[in-house]
Amino acid sequence: MKLSAREVAGYCARPDPEAAGLLLYGGDPMRVAHRRQQAVAALIGPQGEAEMRLARIAGADLRRDPAALMDAVKAQSFFPGPRVALVEEAGDSQAETIAAALGDWRPGDAQIVVTAGQLKPASKLRKLFEGHRSARAAAIYDDPPGREEIQAELARAGLAGASGPALDALFALGRTLEPGDFRQTLEKLALYKLDDETPLSAEEVGLLAPASTEAEADDVVHAAAEAREGEIGPLMQRLSAQGVTPVRLSIAAGRHFRQLYRAASDPEGPGKGIARLRPPVWGPRRDRMEKQARDWGAARLQTALQLLADTDRALRSANQTAPQMAVMERTLLRLSRLRGRR
Template sequence: MKLTARDAPGYFARPDADKTGLLIYGGDAMRVALRRQQVVKALVGPQGEEEMRFTRIAGADLRKDPAMLADAVKAVGFFPGPRVVLVEEVNETLADKIIPAVEDWAPGDAQVIVTAGSLKATSKLRKFFESHRNAYAVGIYDDPPSRGEIEGMLKDGGLQNLSDEAMRDLVALAQTLDPGDFRQTVEKLALYKLGDPVPVTGADIEACAPASTEAAIDDVLNVVAEAQPSEIGPVMARLQAQGVQGVALCIGAMRHFRTLYAVASHPGGPGEGIGRLRPPVFGPRRDRILRQAQGWGAAKLQDALTLLTDTDLQLRSAGRTAPDMALVERTLIRLAMMAGRR
């Protein structure tokens, strides 16, 4: 049977121990692994592996010994409770080794969980699980976790004291991180707030979110956008010491000012424009971008983008003589002075 995208999260949280098995497939190995981990834990509990009620079989091992799966499914455990046999990293070539063991399944046998990469609709393995009367197949796609799934992660981590603003920021963060990084961020946030009765804030989330590789570039761009030309030199020196290239800094500046322009020029106003950004921004950075966009205005931001485009063309010109960072620094100083003019 097929599990729909709407029903899958609920089943992963509360799987049926009497089912024959479950096929989880998808192109993102991390997303598949997280779902597999969730459903196995829900079936056998945290002590399942210690109580020998959980058996893991690699696809490569099954290829060498096709009887492994059938033997593991029929094996009788020493401890009471549901048993699970996981066959991971499977592809279509193993269908003929998995299907007979699942067809021979009987009540009391271990449930078979199979994980695979992308499978076509014509896949023999996928069609078998989708047509099985007592088994499920579900495709995992690159969709960010829903609000309900995020709330489940927070509950598991013991985080229930969140404001609406903090929840909004977490939903926004989930759309920018891969699922593994997001889950680790939630776990880090739970530790960060352990024993703290104060509700979670956007600043807490920002402190626990993975550090962006563009964080250092953001520092100088904020200095520029907030009209602080005297601060540009020291920040630029630090960026140069870190090996940041002029072209990368120019690209980052163009991206930042395009974001500001998108917010400032939105027909519904900057307040609505900030909410329409993709990927979304959250926490203190959201407030900062909104302030910058409102301070610049759409007309001045157009001039800033023109100046940055000219600089980018100079950087890529074969006839230039000035060093890259010198060209970019001059442009940033001009932008900062432009920001200070009313």
């Protein structure tokens, strides 16, 4: 059975304990690992691994020892409770072995959880899980988490009572950080506020937010917005070397230019428009964005948003043949030249 994009988060948080298996695959290993960790923890509980109810098998090891998976599925732990046989970094070369284990799976056996990289629609592994009546296949995309997912993470960290600007700042952070980094930041915030009964502030969120490649991603977006064309190439090279994906840059650019468009379109002017943004923008960054909104104007920003939307579709298209980072760099250069026109 194939899970839709909207079903993935909910299913990984509450997977079917009676299912035979779950395949998680995608191009971002960190996001796949986050969903895998979430699903396994929900299936076996926080003590499951310590109680030897989790068997880990690397995909490469499964090629050398095909019987390892069947043994893990049928084995019994000294401790009662559900079990998971986890196959990490699998590929189509392991599909036959995994198919045999799924075919012989019976209620009471360990649930088979498999992680993989990007898989094409014709992938044997995808077809196996999508066509199995008691297994699920879930594609993990690079999209930022939704509001419900972020609220669930806040509740898990004990920060569900955050409100106002602090909550806006946390939502903004959750949509820019990688899932693991966001969870660690929430844990730090929870410890920071452990003996402090005052409400969490946006300034405290900013203080404990990790320094990351987001700053340089913002730099390249600002360079495009301010027509500093010569800075875009070097910044893109640095971001590429750090592993920042083109889709992530596309999301950051789209978010920034949507904010500029909302500000520039405000009936009371860009200043009032910036003040009404959610999450709010403070200090020098607010002044900088207000100037950008004035310099661009609503009409050119609308053109910029159309260009970014076209680029985002191209990056996510299976038919895209050009190198994705080059496509994103070309878009930022076009934005810079569009801003430079008078």
